[in-house]
Structure formats: C-alpha cells, structure tokens
Amino acid sequence: MAPTLGYWNIRGLANGIRLMLHYKEVDFEDKRYQQGAPPDFSREEWLKDKFNLGLDFPNLPYLIDGDLKMTETSAIYAYLGRKYALCGSTDEARVRNDMVYSVHVSHRSAFSAVVYNKEFETLKGPFVESLPGRLESLSKFLGDHEYFAGSEIVYADFCVYDLLDMLNVFSPGCLDKYDNLKAFLARVESLPTVKKFLDSDGYMKRGPFNGAIAQWGGVVVP
Numbered sequence: 001m002a003p004t005l006g007y008w009n010i011r012g013l014a015n016g017i018r019l020m021l022h023y024k025e026v027d028f029e030d031k032r033y034q035q036g037a038p039p040d041f042s043r044e045e046w047l048k049d050k051f052n053l054g055l056d057f058p059n060l061p062y063l064i065d066g067d068l069k070m071t072e073t074s075a076i077y078a079y080l081g082r083k084y085a086l087c088g089s090t091d092e093a094r095v096r097n098d099m100v101y102s103v104h105v106s107h108r109s110a111f112s113a114v115v116y117n118k119e120f121e122t123l124k125g126p127f128v129e130s131l132p133g134r135l136e137s138l139s140k141f142l143g144d145h146e147y148f149a150g151s152e153i154v155y156a157d158f159c160v161y162d163l164l165d166m167l168n169v170f171s172p173g174c175l176d177k178y179d180n181l182k183a184f185l186a187r188v189e190s191l192p193t194v195k196k197f198l199d200s201d202g203y204m205k206r207g208p209f210n211g212a213i214a215q216w217g218g219v220v221v222p
C-alpha cells in the first residue's frame with residue numbers, strides 16, 4: 001500500500017519531504033489537513049485523526065508506511081533518506097548531509113520564531129539583517145559542489161532548497177550575491193521529476209508557507 005504523508009495544507013515542515021518523494025517518484029498519499037478560517041483557525045479536521053492513527057507521538061507531519069508509523073520531521077527524513085539512498089554514500093557525504101540538515105533546522109526555527117511572533121513587525125528587520133550571515137555560511141559550505149553533500153543529492157538538499165526558496169520570497173533578492181546558491185536552486189528545480197511536481201497544480205510555489213496564524217506566509221504570498 002502506498003505510504004501516507006499527513007500534514008497541514010501548507011509548505012511548512014512537509015514541503016521538503018514532498019519534494020523528496022516526488023523526486024524519487026514514490027507513489028504516496030499527500031494527505032493535507034485544512035485549518036479553519038479566522039478568527040477560530042479550527043484544527044478540528046486534524047484533531048479528529050490525531051489520536052486515532054496509532055501514532056506514538058501524535059503530530060504533523062506524520063508518515064505511515066505499511067506497519068511503520070512515525071512522526072518527528074527529522075525521523076521522517078532519516079527514514080526516507082535510508083529507504084531511498086539519500087543519506088550520502090560515503091562518511092564525508094553523510095556528515096555533510098547531517099550537518100546541513102541541522103543547520104537548516106536552526107535557520108528554520110529562527111525564521112518561525114519571527115513569523116509566528118505578534119511582534120513580527122519589530123523582529124522582521126533584525127532577521128533580514130541576519131540573513132547574509134546565515135546565507136554566507138551555506139554558500140561557503142556548498143562551494144563548487146553540485147549538492148550540499150558533494151556530487152550526489154541527499155535529503156538535506158530538499159530541506160535547504162525549500163528554506164532558500166522561502167527566504168527568497170520573504171526577502172526578495174536576499175540570494176542575489178550568492179551565485180552558487182541560486183545555481184543550486186536552479187539545479188534542483190531542473191531535475192525532471194522535481195520539475196514535474198513544481199509545475200503541478202498541487203504545488204504551493206508562493207505558499208502558504210506557514211500556519212494560518214502566522215504573521216507572514218499564512219496565506220499565499222502575492
């Protein structure tokens with residue numbers, strides 16, 4: 001039976017997972033829960049399922065693959081990475097994958113702390129000012145490599161792709177001086193199976209990136 005990936009109907013923590021599954025042409029159910037409209041932002045659609053799926057730590061995203069049921073984004077990436085040989089084939093590639101995955105989590109967490117904060121307007125500027133430092137180190141680490149682990153694509157590439165693409169919508173032009181990061185985005189986008197997903201109706205090119213209660217990216221960004 002095809003695996004099920006459950007998540008909100010947003011990019012959020014799941015877009016990189018969706019990209020990876022499409023890249024590998026995995027037949028899966030992309031189950032998207034719809035959060036209610038303001039002012040209630042009901043989570044009812046998810047809450048009806050939350051404790052009935054047999055999940056040990058009920059949360060979104062979840063992945064159900066046969067008898068295996070899991071939550072925690074990092075566990076889902078690691079599982080799929082192992083299953084589809086996207087963890088890196090050498091020690092060096094595996095270390096690079098693991099490092100850049102964790103670094104991307106730090107950046108994503110910092111971003112979430114800003115966009116979900118009621119003080120968003122105050123916090124936005126300092127976050128934008130922090131972007132060159134964040135992007136510079138990713139750019140240096142990527143160097144002349146095709147992908148973040150080297151010449152082979154790994155699961156962290158899909159996470160970083162999603163993060164950079166979102167930051168470029170949040171702060172247009174923030175990638176301008178990083179030619180290798182822009183080339184990396186273009187490289188991922190030109191992978192035929194990824195391109196097919198990016199061009200499909202279901203792809204959320206302009207979001208929503210975040211949950212509906214976020215101060216930025218909770219709806220499609222014009």
Ligand SMILES: N[C@@H](CCC(=O)N[C@@H](CS)C(=O)NCC(=O)O)C(=O)O
Pocket residue numbers: 012013050058059060061071072073074
């Ligand atoms: N530690 C979890 C956090 C997951 C999480 O915060 N999920 C949010 C959406 S991004 C959610 O709405 N979860 C559903 C819930 O809390 O019931 C992970 O890394 O996957």
